[in-house]
Amino acid sequence: MGARGARGARRVIVDCALYEDGVRRPGTIELADALESCRHDGRAFVWIGLHEPDEAEFDAVRDEFRLHELAIEDAVVAHQRPKLEVYGDHVFVVLKTVEYRDPDEVIDVGEILMFVAREFIVTVRHGRPSPLSEVRGRLEARPELLKLGPSAVFHAIVDRIVDDYEPAVLGVENDIQEVEAQVFTDDRTSNPTERIFRLEREVLQFQRAVVPLATPLDRLARGQFDAVHDDLHSYFRDVHDHLLRVSSQIDTQRQLLSSALQAYLAQVSVRQNDDMRRIAAWAAILAVPTALAGIYGMNFEHMPELRWQYGYPLVIAVMATICSLLYRRLRRAGWL
Template identity: 45%
Template sequence: MPSVPSLPKRGSDKDQRNGDKDPAPRIRIPTARAIVDCGVYVDGTRLPGKYTHQAAMAEVREQGRGFVWVGLLAPDEGQMESVAETFGLHELMVEDAVHAHQRPKLERYDDVLFLVLRTVNYVPHESVATASEIVETGEIMVFVGADFVITVRHGDHSPLANVRHALEANQERLALGPYAVLHAVADHVVDTYLEVTQAIEEDVDGMEEAVFSPRSSVAVEHIYLLKREIVELRKSVNPLSNPLLRLTRSPGNPVPKEIRRYFRDVLDHHTTVAERIAEYDEVLSSLVDAALAKIAVQQNTDMRKISAWVAIAAVPTMIAGIYGMNFDNMPELHWQYGYHGVVLVIASVTVGLFVTFRRNHWL
């Protein structure tokens, strides 16, 4: 059977309109722009000199000991792919590192451990009534291998420079390897949880005092704002409990025994933070109920006042309405002191009603 000649492939209408021109090439940003710091550590000591991530990895594998610590700040896809190619990271890990907004989790890809932590920061403000945001969040991803650790940070807060300096000053701890860095980062993040919850406690106490003050008026929207921030904090903190448990107790855990002991302390601090957040959430729920009850009581008080004044105003309105009718034969219509008598009756009745309502705390 004779073969049918293939027809040339027809381009899309857009390609034809553009004259079949190739799209403009994408400008690649160097990986060094995203690297905050890169160091080589051998026996707990940082080797002198500056390294690229490729040179640092080559140095460690040439010596056959030590590890590399690379710190990145909000890398794009191209920058992260360069790092992944050097350290052999899985593509799914790279995707999570580039696209933030991940839940705290712990995953293992072959010999690489991947931990996602949510960072939180307390936004200073004069009062909850004037604040639009109380807690801001970010992320830190940690990749841990046999001879490297990579930290990827998203967000302007929670820098890791102090963590690195503290570890470099503790050679004995740093000599334990990359998992010592993993513990230091997790401990730093959980410590910030403690600081943020302590700062929020002042807002919760201030709101509680304002709600239960006798003559204060608190807008329920302010309580809702604080409760929304507590909910956001809970979503950032609570899911981390399972990864921390796995780092301390999971069978086949690659974390050395010495480091697991330190992770138990981190887990205890995390439990304290989770209990505080649950307590704040319960308090704010009670404050919402109390504020709504207070509003309902105030509305009832206002309605009683309005009803009392309406009753007082009804007396002169009724009498004036009766004597405003156009009839010739009406009692006391032509009496010389009729006007004064009507005014006296109106005044007596209204004063009597006012005293009665005042005595019953309606006015």
């Protein structure tokens, strides 16, 4: 590996650590020496963490660990769907990280891509959610797990990512409850349509990040990969169950949002019908004085009532009586 490649790697490598018997070797380790140290000691492995490398910066890691070029392209470009692929002696995994920003009602989606083999694990992180420093710290406090090798790191990262889905689910659920309250309010100035569509878009993005991960986790729980230690299959099964619960919750949220939109549109339709009935009812009431006034406003010469002493008060009384009867009738019918 050339000096230029090493310098490029150091710019994006967050941490490079060698673990022997579950304990981190003190000090720092050079990338060029990492894999060689593992091969000399079968109980050791290396964990390299990178953050948003470009292709040139990733060259050093690729050359050192002989990673497959197709997986390298996915790791650098990112924006991949969750998946698990096998390239020779290592497994390539794409995971979506999620963080819900409640004030903006936006789901931030990032990616963590991993190359997992028996001697190493390389993690590549894109985006802001789910930094791995906390995962590394928790693992280093449990050497009995780290003794299981890179697959223990693999499980811890997957478990952390799936755990981070839960706060996002709760955040979306709270907003859906607010939308439901807004839908069934008596305030006619409230229009939750735009908010419902925005939440539906975020939930759909959330679903795309979560649901495709179910198949890879199921394969890991069944123990289909040599790179994963046998003792970790039950751990992956637990994570898979957690993911299925989250997937079910997300699906329910999409249905709730769809139902809320339908309920709001039905309410709008009912309110429009009520308004039209009220307008029609008042139009019927006003039609009576309008008709009588129109008749007596024709100014024909031979209209006997025009010169009658009680004509005016009688017509007013007839108008009032008919309008009152119509009002009472329409009121009983629920039109007013």
